[in-house]
Amino acid sequence: MNKPETNRKQRGSKGKSKRPKSRKRIGLIWLFFVVLVGVVCAVVGYLLVILNGERILSNNVNKLDLETATIIVDKSDKQIAKLSGEGSNREYVKFNDIPKKVTDAFVATEDKRFYEHGGVDLFGIGRALVKDIIARSAVEGASTITQQVAKNLFLNSDKTLFRKGTEASIALALENNYSKEQILELYLNRIYFGKNQYGIKTAAKYYFGVTDLNKLETWQIATLAGIPKAPNVYNPVNNPDKSMDRRAVVLSLMEDQGLITEQEKLAAAVVPFDPDKVPTKSSQYQTYIDYVFDEAQEVTGLSEDQFLRSGYTIKVSIDTKAQKAMEDAFAKESMFEKSKDETKMQGAMVIMDQHDGTLVAMVGGRDYSRQGWNRVTKQRQPGSSFKPIVSYGAAIETGNYFPWSTLRDDKTCYDKGKYCPTDSNRVKYVGPIAMTQAIKESRNQPAVWLLNEIGVSKGVSFAGKLGIELDKSDRNLAIALGGLTNGVTPLEMVTAYGAFANGGTLQNPHSVLEIKDKNNKTIYTYDPPKAKQVMAQETSYYVTQIMQGVTQTGGTGVKAKISGRPVAGKTGTTQLGIKGVSSSGNRDVWFVGYTPEWTAAVWMGYDKTDENHYVKQSSGQAAAMFAAVMSKGLEGKAKKSFPKPGNVQDEEKLPAVSGFTAAYVPEQVSIELKWGAVSAENVTYRVYRKADGEADFKLLAEVGLPLFDDLAILPEQTFTYYVTAYQASKKKESEPSPQATVTVTTDLSGEPSPGDNGQQSPPPNESEPPVEGGGGESPSPTPSPSPSASPSPGGEASPGSSPTPPVESAQP
Structure with a gap:
């Protein structure tokens, strides 16, 4: 009777021991099928990638994705320029004619595993993914040279997973159909080198004047190899310093990979780039076009190469009449001093509509070439043209000073005797002088005295409101005369003065109004930021009042006068400061001014000032340039007046003392x-x-x-x-x-x-005729020394006057 029970227990125990084995067997079967499905999917996916790449390659291999030119139009949609890419700017060179040192340098820089991978560098992709995850955005491209060829031949530059996947499939197809040498040949002939130069041979010829690539030196090869990473940034014409830094990186990579020795690296790193090797070719509106091109890239995030190839339409704010007038004036030799050799005196000018910030016209220099050195955006010392920004305007804004306020023009030292500015007028230090007269004659001491009275911090703060952020070291009285650490650009000056001209409202300078793609879809429209009221309307009116005197008889900017239109502005010069050279010379001459319609800034000088290249005349030539261009550009436009706020005070003259x-x-x-x-x-x-x-x-x-x-x-x-x-x-x-x-x-x-x-x-109101010095301003005789009339203008004079020492931008 006990046996059956025993048998049941035995059978039960056997049944329980078999179940785990069955489950394990089922799990293994499922795992097998999952792995199998995964392998099948991977194989199918790989085949699809390969087939997709082969399909794209076969359909497009004989028809390159030729660029469609981008055009620039004015406000009336009239075409003013065309921006095309490669065209005649490429000279094709066969692989066998490219030196091994050149190909090695590009491989070392762009894709050191080029000869090892099959078109896609999985190790590089992994490294890029890690960096992207850390940055939480797509910051690392990980594109191989083959992928770059694929992108340039068949794709756009959008950085998306789909595009990157397609790029990888084409790269695999390229590797399957072409040799490494053929791929390198395609790459080196297709790659963009900035300045509208495509291909290694064209770039070598443009930057270095080298037509035979075998004659390229190591430093030149490294310079070229460093450009493709960011062509507009690392080409040696636009940014010689950044190009040299990038060259050093390339040379280090070449040394690390055994292509050059340490001695070769050190020698090649210090060779200076010679800009004279670069051919110059001027074209109409070129400065303005280049500025538009840079601004368009900035506001859209699109690359230079995309704009050159993708058929965009860019609408801009240019006034072609004013632009032509400016270019014509800059082409006249008579508008500039004659140099003693072939190095020309340079200049720059920019006009802005102060009411909306649109840039009307721009010239970056004489004989300006495409993407050349745009002096409109380069810093120079402003001299006395900075007085309204940091001294007079800031003082009036406090509410304690007016155009008729009395300032002091005395021989005074500041900062415990460390800073002793001087006037360069024939009659110096006239004592009490009205603000209007002080700025009219560009006297230095009153501007410094005034800044000292209100405090340097107020002057610095006011300049900051006008868009000019001064260096931390510029916390001294020398800024009243334009003695700055870094200087300012004509574009910054025209923006700041534009606020004086626009009732105290600061506008954002811009040239691009709208951008459409080749399908006429708008991708960008200028959205003006909220206008900034950076000073009281009364301040802008009073500053305009005192600067109108500068352009009137007896003022230093009388040559800026335009018939039938009110003009306000300020001249400026900076000291030469070269030992052994006459102190009446200048480094820079300026005129910054405005009419009720437009504001303009003019700078003149030499790119590199030395004992043989400096400005011998005064700021009158900059004022004359202002008048020549503005009068022509404004022809036919309705004449306006400067608006007057309703609550401004008018001068009430204090009666003079009698019976003395x-x-x-x-x-x-x-x-x-x-x-x-x-x-x-x-x-x-x-x-x-x-x-x-x-x-x-x-x-x-x-x-x-x-x-x-x-x-x-x-x-x-x-x-x-x-x-x-x-x-x-x-x-x-x-x-x-x-x-x-x-x-x-x-x-x-x-x-x-x-x-x-x-x-x-008699009262002291008859003085000798004023004189012009190198550092101040001066035109015709004026009375002296009184609050409203003082002796002679301060340093920048009228024609025919004898020179006196410059003082405007003396550093403390």
Whole structure:
């Protein structure tokens, strides 16, 4: 009876032991089928990739994806330029005619595993994926040379997984149908080298004048091999310094892979690029076109190569009449000083519509060539043209100063005697001077004095609001005269002055209005940022007022005057500062100004200033360029006036002091000064004195009553006095009184010597004709020294005047 139970237990135990084996067997079967399906999918996928690449290659191998030219049109959709890619700019060269050192350099730089992989570098892809994951975006391309050929021949440059997959399939097909040598030949003849140069032979000829590739030197090979990574950045014409840095990277890669020795690397790294080898070919509107081209790339993220090949239409803000007028003026030799050799004096000019920031016209230099050195975007020292930005404008913005406010023009040192700016006028240091007159004559001391009064930080802050961010080291009074660490560009200056011209509103300078692709689909439209009111409307009006005086008779910018149109602006020059060379020369001359319609900046000088190449004349030539171009460009346009805000104050002249007398009083051993009271509120009186042997009047005292006794006198000395009325609330000072001269005698009778006591002379308002110096500004004679009229302009003069030392941009 127990056996059946025992048998059941035995059978049960056997059944339980068999179940795990069955499950394990089923699991293995499933795993087998999963692996099989995976292998089949991989094989099918691989075959599809191969077949897809072969299909694309066979359908397109005999018809390259030739580029469609991009065109540039003006606001009226009239074509002004065509940007094409390769065309006649490529010279094909066979592989056997390419030196091994050249091919080795490109392989070392672009794809060191080129001879090992089959078109796609899996190791490189893995490395790129890691970098992309870390960066959380597609930052690493991992494209082999073969993939680059595939992309250039058949695809666009979109960085998507689908496009990369197609690129890989074509690369595999290329490797399956062509030898490594044939692929390298395609690559080196197709690759873009910047400056509209396609192919290794064309690039070597353009950059180095080398037609036989076997004659390329190591440094030249490395330079060329470094360009394709970013052609617009690393070509030696656009960015010689960045090109040299990139060359060093290529040379290091070549050394690491045993292609050159360390000595060859070091020698090739320091060879300078000679821009004279590059052919120059000017074309109409070229500076403007190049600027548009760069801006279009920036706003869209598209590459230079894509724009050259993909048939875009770019609408821009150019005014072709103004552009032609500018190019014609720059082509005239008479507009520039003649150089003593073949190195020409250079210049740059840009015009902006201050109401919307659109760039109207631009020239980057004389004989400007395609993608050349655009001086409109290069920094130079601005000299006195910076005074309105950092000194006068900033002071008026505080609300404490007005065009009629009295400034000081005295021989003064600052920063414990370390910084002593000087005027370069014929008559220096006239004492009290109205702001209007100080800027009209471009006197230096008043601008520095004013910045010192308001504080350097206010000047720096105001410049920043106008779009000019100064270097951290520019926290000193020298900035009042344009003495900057890095300088400014004409484009920055035209933007800043545009705010003065536009009621205190700063606009964003731009040239591109709209971009459409070849299917007429709009891919970009300029969306103006919210306008910035960077100063009070009253400030812009007052600054315009004082700068209008600069272009009027007696002003340093009188040559900028345009018949029938109001013009405001400021001249500027910078010191030469070369030992052994006449100090009347300059490094830079400027005129930055505006009409109610447009704002423009003009710079002139030499790219490299030395003892043989410097500006000998004043900023008048820059002002003349402004007038020549603007008057022609504005022809036929309605004439406007500068708008006047409703709440601006007008100048209320302070009455001059009358009845001034001076007499020596022996009993008190003093000189007694008396004058009539002035009928104005809160007035004090300033007494000025000049003793024998002193060149300038000095402030002796400020009193509240029309009476003063000068006790600080010496016997047998002659003293000359004048008095002004001063209103501190408005920082306004009256015209000076007539002068009175007194000689102190030892006669105790109290009777002055004949002709010596109380002798009066006319007020100091007739001076010698002003002169031009290298560093300031000066035109025709003006009265002196008073708050509203002072002697001679400060450094930049009218034709025919004799030179005096420059001072504008003296560093502390």
